[in-house]
């Protein structure tokens with residue numbers, strides 16, 4: 001007890017354990033690193049040096065661009081500086097091969113967003129995406145209220161946000177969050193390695209996507225960072241298990257917070273953006289709040305729904321069990337991290353497709369739709385007979401129609417489900433999205449159809465159908481029997497009791513919408 005009493009504070013509480021890794025932890029850690037390598041989690045060194053080169057070059061171009069604008073606008077000979085900085089997973093050191101780099105241009109007062117847009121008139125959205133020497137770049141812009149932007153600028157100082165336009169505040173936020181995250185963790189390298197493993201696991205289990213209502217990169221990073229604070233000396237092999245332990249038993253919707261929030265009475269307009277369920281009604285509805293660590297602190301998971309909450313929790317519980325087996329030598333890290341099969345979990349599915357009536361090359365139909373498909377999930381969830389509606393985060397190209405993208409939603413019904421008819425929900429979704437599409441990207445055709453599992457093969461290839469490991473309830477043989485008796489809220493569809501009536505009702509009466 002006395003050691004806990006004297007323990008330092010990391011984040012908003014004292015740690016749970018200050019234990020250092022033992023021999024077994026270190027051995028398991030070695031095998032974890034090997035397994036991550038086998039999944040190509042680390043990019044080849046040539047790609048890393050290419051990224052560094054590209055960032056240096058772009059930084060040079062930004063400075064040059066700002067310099068050219070400065071000499072036309074300011075009569076005196078000033079070095080207005082300016083710079084390009086990276087944030088997101090690249091800044092955290094957890095990007096993998098082929099992933100893009102999130103970057104931000106920091107410009108002095110006399111260079112405006114309009115300059116930025118005009119120089120790059122293809123960009124009608126705040127984020128500009130392009131490929132430079134083979135590297136995908138997302139570029140944001142922030143105009144600071146300073147005459148010059150020095151190279152050693154401290155972005156973690158909140159005062160930097162004063163007098164900025166809201167877009168610049170938002171753009172700066174990503175960088176400020178990354179800086180704070182790295183400051184809040186007791187050991188950056190264990191944080192990075194654990195986060196790499198957790199991201200790989202989440203992607204391979206179909207629960208990595210902010211747009212679809214799961215967690216995105218930043219939310220997973222905060223969960224891992226909080227775990228690192230609670231177990232400051234633990235090795236990644238231990239931390240990964242603790243991530244699943246802490247957050248599968250977390251008392252949601254209690255928020256996950258990395259540091260105390262401070263009031264900024266001098267920045268009222270920005271203080272209003274701070275996540276605060278006492279003040280903002282919308283914040284009270286958040287089911288799994290994971291709060292960013294820099295002012296204005298915001299929830300990074302506002303898209304989470306009843307279904308995604310259940311799916312994430314189930315996945316974490318399963319992952320925790322597998323980690324326990326790994327500790328006991330009964331399972332391997334590969335068992336934890338490998339890709340799982342989505343379709344084995346559900347007997348009832350809806351196929352949703354979007355097809356552009358006219359091919360427009362520069363329109364991101366898939367991106368448009370991806371950020372809206374959770375609206376269908378929300379509509380389905382309002383039906384009290386639907387227990388889970390899970391979107392497969394993988395989208396598919398329709399085999400004979402290249403302009404067509406399709407998504408699948410797995411459905412699980414409550415046990416007593418009867419005469420289920422989802423026609424209304426689907427109709428409303430098609431109407432809402434059709435109208436939004438008309439406004440934003442042009443006319444599209446949206447189709448949604450109930451698909452029997454046996455008919456999936458007419459939608460996607462056999463290879464896709466079989467892709468990934470078919471999930472069992474538990475990896476230990478002794479648990480297999482016990483699992484058969486468990487009720488319907490589990491992951492595998494095969495031994496779940498089927499609501500026959502619902503199945504027949506949708507399957508035979510209402511097959512297309």
Ligand SMILES: Nc1ncnc2c1ncn2[C@@H]1O[C@H](COP(=O)(O)OP(=O)(O)OP(=O)(O)O)[C@@H](O)[C@H]1O
Pocket residue numbers: 087088089090094095099100102173174175177178210216217218221292298299300301
């Ligand atoms: N929902 C969100 N809430 C708050 N900040 C966000 C959110 N989504 C993105 N951001 C900010 O933008 C940054 C880049 O977002 P992105 O989705 O690329 O995540 P990432 O951490 O780079 O992971 P990935 O490896 O998937 O690219 C995040 O690190 C975060 O700072």
Ligand SMILES: [Mg+2]
Pocket residue numbers: 088089090100101102217
């Ligand atoms: Mg990113």
